[in-house]
Ligand code: IPE
Ligand code: IPE
Ligand code: MG
């Protein structure tokens with residue numbers, strides 16, 4: 001479970017939903033951990049009976065206080081729709097498809113995108129559109145593009161030249177399941193496909209243009225890629241991949257790194273969702289402030305999970321940050337101090353969307369739920 005609040009209703013939001021699954025077709029794709037659930041059903045635990053949620057339309061935006069289970073149900077339905085759309089946007093497999101995209105590349109792209117994940121960035125995009133009074137269906141292309149860019153960032157983050165990880169989303173990392181060259185190209189393919197989807201599918205074209213700019217800025221040198229470089233330099237990454245003494249980092253520097261490497265791609269969905277809904281600038285700004293706050297909180301919780309998380313639930317290795325000499329929030333503030341800072345940021349996020357009123361209820365619940373995640 002990655003989402004729990006008050007133990008009233010815990011929803012497992014990590015079930016594997018691989019339509020036309022590439023998983024079984026991937027040569028050498030070692031399944032390292034049997035944690036992914038091979039169906040699309042929600043598992044409601046903590047005293048609730050299991051139930052399967054079908055792909056019915058999303059709930060309309062609640063105008064009253066959102067319960068924990070309402071958030072869980074929303075997340076499950078959103079994830080289902082997002083994964084169906086991702087499946088359609090990704091290169092197909094099969095003999096006819098080979099002419100469009102080499103099958104090995106298509107398999108690697110599908111493996112990395114469709115193999116689980118919380119789908120937080122696309123969910124935020126849909127929620128933002130709805131919070132501004134728009135239709136979530138209009139946000140799906142932007143939402144999928146965000147998840148593609150995120151999946152690319154994970155593939156590259158796991159490469160031996162970067163964090164050198166062998167486990168992601170409970171399975172072999174893409175370069176382990178395939179090979180490094182294929183993994184690099186799968187990342188490149190996802191990054192470029194994301195922009196193709198936004199440019200071709202987001203309507204009207206003026207909104208598409210703004211979304212392209214927001215996504216590029218969040219993913220590029222001023223955002224995620226720049227943050228990843230700063231993260232490596234701070235850890236002591238030297239020329240030609242050699243080591244040099246790690247940079248002395250202040251908490252302010254660490255915050256700047258986190259805001260770029262992770263925060264930028266979590267902030268972008270809010271803005272993209274608002275732009276797609278053609279929201280007023282005041283709404284765009286409120287959501288942007290929310291995204292800025294939860295973006296940093298999210299990486300603080302990620303740092304905490306690396307210290308005290310459960311590898312089986314997380315689906316990725318723990319203890320890597322200290323092994324690599326990374327600068328993290330727990331290293332500066334300890335576990336309790338980091339948790340307090342994350343809570344403060346969630347409160348900031350909640351305050352930021354006050355002007356949005358009742359339509360922001362799901363986003364408010366989500367900001368708090370993210371503090372409690374365990375994957
Ligand atoms: C992991 O992101 C990488 C970070 C930015 C910390 P997520 O925790 O959102 O990963 P998935 O998509 O759920 O696997
Ligand atoms: C990476 O942060 C953020 C990305 C840009 C992918 P981490 O290196 O801490 O992410 P995990 O812990 O491997 O998911
Ligand atoms: Mg990293």
Ligand code: MG
Nearest residue numbers: 157158163165
């Ligand atoms: Mg990493």
Ligand code: MG
Nearest residue numbers: 302303306321
């Ligand atoms: Mg991490």
